[in-house]
Amino acid sequence: MVIRVEHLVKKYKDLTAVNDISFKVKKGEVFAFLGPNGAGKTTTVEILECLRNPTSGLAEVLGYDVSDKKGQDEIKARIGVLPQDFSTFDLLDCRENLKYYAKMYGNDNCDIDGLISLVALDEKAKSRYKTLSGGLKRRLAIAITLVNDPEVVFLDEPTSALDPKARREIWTVIEGLRRKGKTIFLTTHYMEEAQALANNVCILDRGEIVAEGTPSGLISRYGGNTNLVLQGDPKDIIKDLPTAGVERLEDKIKISLKEEDSVRKILGKISRSGMELERLEITRPSLEDVFLKLTGKRISDEGAVH
Amino acid sequence: MVATGHIRGWYRNRNNIFWTLAFPIIMMVLFGGIFGFFQGSRTEVFIQNEDVTGGIPSDLSVRLVSLIESSDLVTLRTLEGADQTAISHIILIPSGFEEDVKRGRGILTLKETGSGSIGETLIFILDTLNIEVSGTPRSITLREEALDSRGSLNFVEFLMPGIIGITIMTGGVFGAIHTNTKYRANHVLRKLATTPLRKSEWIGGMMIYQLVLSLIATVIIISVAFIIFGLTLVPHVVAILVLISGALAFPGIGMLLAKFVPDEESAEATGNVVTFPMMFLSGTFFPLDVMPQSLQVVAKFFPLTYLNEGLRAAFFFGDIETALFDAAVLVIFGVTLLVIGSLVTSWREE
DSSP states (O other), rough: EEEEEEEEEEEEEEEEEEEEEEEEEOTTEEEEEEEOSSSHHHHHHHHHTSSBBOOEEEETTTTTTTHHHHHHHHHHEEEEEOTTTTTTTSSHHHHHHHHHHHHHOOOOOOOHHHHHHHOOOOOGSSGGGSOOOOHHHHHHHHTTTTTTTOOOOEETTTTTTTOOOHHHHHHHHEHHHHTTTEEEEEESSOOHHHHOSEEEEEEEEETTTEEEEEEHHHHHHHHHHHHEEEEOTTTTTHHHHOOGGGGEEEEEEEESSSSTTTTHHHHHHHHHHHOOOOEEEEEOOOHHHHHHHHHHHBTTTSSOOO | OOOHHHHHHHHHHHHIIIIIIIHHHHHHHHHHHHHHHHSSSSEEEEEEOOOETTTOOOOOHHHHHHHHHHHTEEEEEEEETTOOOGGOOEEEETTTTHHHTTTTOOEEEEEEEEEEEEEHHHHHHHHHHHHHHHSSSSEEEEEEEEETTTOOHHHHHHHHHHHHHHHHHHHOOOOOOOHHHOOOOOOOOHHHTTTTOOOHHHOOOOOOOHHHHHHHHHHHHHHHHHHHHOOOOOOOTTHHHHHHHHHHHHHHHHHHHHHHSSSSSHHHHHHHHHHHHHHHHHSSSOOOGSSOOHHHHTTTTOOHHHHHHHHHHHIIIOOHHHHHHHHHHHHHHHHHHHHHHHHHSOBBBB
């Protein structure tokens, strides 16, 4: 057990940012905190990083209590943190920036070149931070979180405001970290990010955990059925289908499937009936559907709920 | 270790180079040029004639004065009733001068601050007088003495420490504003708070960084003063101490401003509000005693006053006592503000 949180509460004057949450993070997993802006993700992470004091409850990282002064020193030496919207020294190049932070940990033997290769910045090692593109800046920032070879890496919104290509490149980097055995605590408001990376997801809304589990577990529990949408002349095949899950929408037919393998059965029926298929679409439920189901809301690209 | 990275970042920023080095130099050349020119195209020399019997100066002394006057190289003034603070050169004709010269061992004394060309002019005049009086060139010798009196600096000498003073002040105040607001906004401070680095180590590193910049600026300003104005200067070692205390004195102000003014632009505007009055009222461009009494009292509360005074004491007068006092005032002021500043700027969030 790398992180243990029990009945954690964080109150500001008239706002309860985190309201009695409990969860555990296992060694070597990618654990995602998923939720809209203002859900309490950053507050929770900053409590774990020893930046904020909890109002009540227990938070342990690597077996040390975050409220304990000695524990904080131990935690800080063994975690790596990427703060939200972090940027580093404009006029230092990649290598110099990494060296700077390595010295903060008193780590003079940091493998700077290794870190640069890890985030695929070899060609930009001598470029100043200022001149890097948004995606490359973020990759350097992730490398910076690794200068002390941490056991736990906290990445707070590591891909926010990046274009889809740069985002996927960051995912590759995070995948690489997991393979190296790092435990990763990820916060994000991107559903597909959690789905692509996380072993375990905690969905947070208004300071409370609304659901927790593996992405596929959450989807099968809350995401609803896989849908098959057909477009074309249905002829009489509809009669042979179980009526409960069939919906006619103008020229389309939407079939809600209870079990995955029924796709093959239905396709078999269609081909036997000689139906002219213009289009066929299979939509699987995603974490987005889970979130919609649990909160009645969607999250925009900027992280707001609507 | 905090400092080296910042120094590297500093010299890569053209803006920084301009404000820390070029701007003070431009200011010094401009002010020194304008005022130094009007004031000092001809050196004022004061005559102190003690070779007087019964109220009448000796013939030889009168002849000497008229020779100096006719050389047209200097403007002569009598010492009686002169503003003591404006004196940089005195020619002393001792009592019994005429008698001594007749015996072949007359001594004329030139008292001056620093070294100038007056001595050479005088030797030339004395050679003429020697031949006139005795036919031998050796009956009058010139003795040069350093004039050790407060306020006897020429304008450029007065200005140069002031320029160093305001450079250290603006560097300290704006440096601290910049590091606190910028690194707060881009979350570098938040990142540092998650590392084992102590806040005191970070502040210490910033101080070293500030001090290195101050020393570089000082060396450059002194060199420019030498190249352009021919100002030669051998500072007393205690000057280093004054510079160190100066570098300590100002970042606390910036730190407090950055704490209470949220964004970088408005914090810098506030920094100007604080530094501008200090720049003009702390004896940078003109001495304190030309100001009204009430403003002189105000100046006593400005740290820059002590930095300027301490630098002048250590640069020109070898006045260790004053320099140490000023350094102590600066250290006490600076450390107090730094302690308050670091207590109120918490890295942790509530």
